[in-house]
Amino acid sequence: MKYLKNILLIALIFSLSIACDDKLNEPLENEPLGITKTVEGQRNILLGAYQKFYDLGWEVHPTIGLRGDDVNKAGGTDQAIMETLDNYKYDPNAWFLNTTWNGFYNDIVAGFSLEIEKIREINEVLDDKSGGNQYVAEIQVLIGFELLQLTRMWGDILVPTSSNSDEFKALPLTRREDALKYISELMDKALPDLPDTRPNQRSDIQGGVTRYTALAIKAMANLDLENYQAVEEATSEIIQNGGFSLYNDFYYLFKKAGELSDESLLELQYSDFGSSSTATNEYNHQYDFYGPLSDGWKPLIPGVSGGWGFYEPTLKYIEFMLDRKDYSRLETSVLFTPNGVKQLENDGYNDLPDFTNAAEDGFIYTRDGDGIGNHARALFQSGKFYLPSIEISSNVNRYNSGKNFIVIRYSEILLMHAEAIVSGAASTSISAEEAVNMVRARAGLDPLAAVTLDDVLDEKYAEFATEWGIRFADVVRHGFTSELNEGGKIYDPSNDRFVPYPTAQVDQLPQLSN
Known part of the structure; x- marks a missing residue:
């Protein structure tokens, strides 16, 4: 039940x-779900696949994201083992590496692959197979996204092609480059059967993946392969045919108003259904990791809980944004504490924007009325994963209750497109300057007359800080790894790009030790 x-x-x-x-x-x-041999039965199976995808553990995103120079694992001795990831001193026994690996492969093998097999089995008795073919393609896109994250974390990975657990245990390691090519080819295979629309235009499953989600994941895989012409071609199709646009307000893009906007290509959807009884992990993402600790949290709506104070934008990122006067994205990405502001002033930043000013009670208030104060764990807090307390359902006191989790945005398409062009690809749609300046215009910045690789990577740093490990992947791909040596951390290019296979997995899968 x-x-x-x-x-x-x-x-x-x-x-x-x-x-x-x-x-x-x-x-x-x-009616047993997924058993009835009808299109409705197939759709029930598809919904189960989305449920698994939305059920990613809270630790997955931090495990992916903590290695960049955009975010720190804060919190002192609490969950100190996660600092091994942040400091490039990887521990194969770290629980979060094992649960991230296990979560993705449980999805792909026991979940997505089995669901594809069930949908195909039903298709054998249906005259119209188009619905089933579409649902298979949608699940293939989810597989592609999770395999991409696995390659970015571990490099060489296992690439399952069925739900058979014995086959999975016997899989050889697939080289990273071949795994990325597989992801690109899997997206090509899915493309013909996917809806040709934005996710928010789907009338059957609003927010479900579409042709353009697959093209985005194809572009990401080819970006990591440094196959820049393939990146340009995939992003150009999205730019020319997808009808996407940047949400007009960067701050509210990450609040309820921006959910399933015309900028969204992939978004995890959650709801508390207006009740404390459903404001639970079962139907929501566990955002506690990102939230201000209770003694540094003064919500406008009394009783709304705080978080764990673990996900801290770096001082380097904040000062980078101040230097370029990139205030719209800075206000969105960072929640400031008075002690954090004091640190900035000590570093010579005396002309700070108004949103860093403390009130008489010592708290710095967001534009939506929530107070951020000092606490022992961090000088700054994550802003993109903050939902104003006034946007949480009445009588619900959970931090960020009902907030969606944005995964792929149109701005990433534009900046991948620009990155591909400045890295040698020939443009078949807009120029690198046009793509970058569209993103800059939304941020209130002046246009650039010419764009270099440094300009593109700076724009991506400003735009995607704290999101999905994008910054780490960018600087490693282009060999700018000295950027990662912030806050006393030392990144070793010869050893630190990929994390070790979890000990618990090596014990079960000996091919990981070869």
């Missing part, structure tokens, strides 16, 4: 704007 309840709630999430037909809202207790 728990699985049944989850599927029903996922259906509700997808149909908040009456996007799905009535069948998704009908009681399902008398």
Whole structure:
């Protein structure tokens, strides 16, 4: 019944704007999910795949994101083992490496691959196979995204092609380059069967993946392969045909108003359904990791809980943004404490923007009225993963309750496009300058007359700080790894690009030790 309840709630999430037909809202207790040999049965299987994807553990994003010069693991001795990741002193016994690896492969093998097999089995008895083919393609895109994250963390990985656990245990390691080529080819295979629309335009599953989500993941895989012409071609198709645009306000892009905007290519969707009884991990992401610790948190709506204070934008990033007067994105990305402001002033930053000013009670208030104060764990707090307390449902006190988690944005498409061109690709759509200046215009910055690789990487640093390990992947790809030596950390280019395979996995999969 728990699985049944989850599927029903996922259906509700997808149909908040009456996007799905009535069948998704009908009681399902008398019909085993995923067993009925109908298109509706196939769709129930698809919804289960999305549920698994949205169920990523809270530790997955920090595990992916903590290695860049944009974010620190804060928190002192609490979860100190995560500092081994932040400081490039990797511990193969670290629990979060094992759960991230295990979570992705459980999704791909026991979840997505099995669901594809079930959908194909139903397709064998259906006259119209187009619905099933689309659902298979959607799940292939989810597989592609998770395999991409695995390659970015571990390099050489296992590439499953079925749900057979014995086959998985016998898989040889696939070289990173071949795994990335596989991801690109898998996206090509999915493309013909995917909806040719933005995710927020889908009428069946609003926010579900589309052709352009697959093209984005294809571009990312080829970016890591340094196959820049393939990146340019994929991003050009999105730019020319997808109807995407940048959300007009960077700050509110990461609040409720920006959910499923025209900028979104992939977004994890959550809801508390307006009740404390469903404001739980079962239906929400556990954002506690990113939130200000309780003694440094003074919400406008009393009783809304704080977080763990673990995800801290770096002083280097903040001073980079101040130097370029990139205030819109800085206000969005960083929550300032009075002690953090004092540190900036000690570093010579005396003409700070108004959003860093403390009130008489010693708290610095966001534009939405929540107070951020001093506490022992961090000088700064994450802003992109902050939802104003006034946007949380009445009678719900959970931090960030109901907030979606943005994964791929159109600005990333534009800046990957620019990166490909300045790295040698020939443009088939807009120029690198046009792409970069569109992103800069949203941030309120003047246009650049010419764009270099440094300009593009700076723009990506400003735009994507604290998001999905993008910064780490960028500087490593181009060999600018000295950027990672901030805050006393030392990155070794010969050894630190990939983390070790978790000991618990090596014990079960001896091919990982070869």
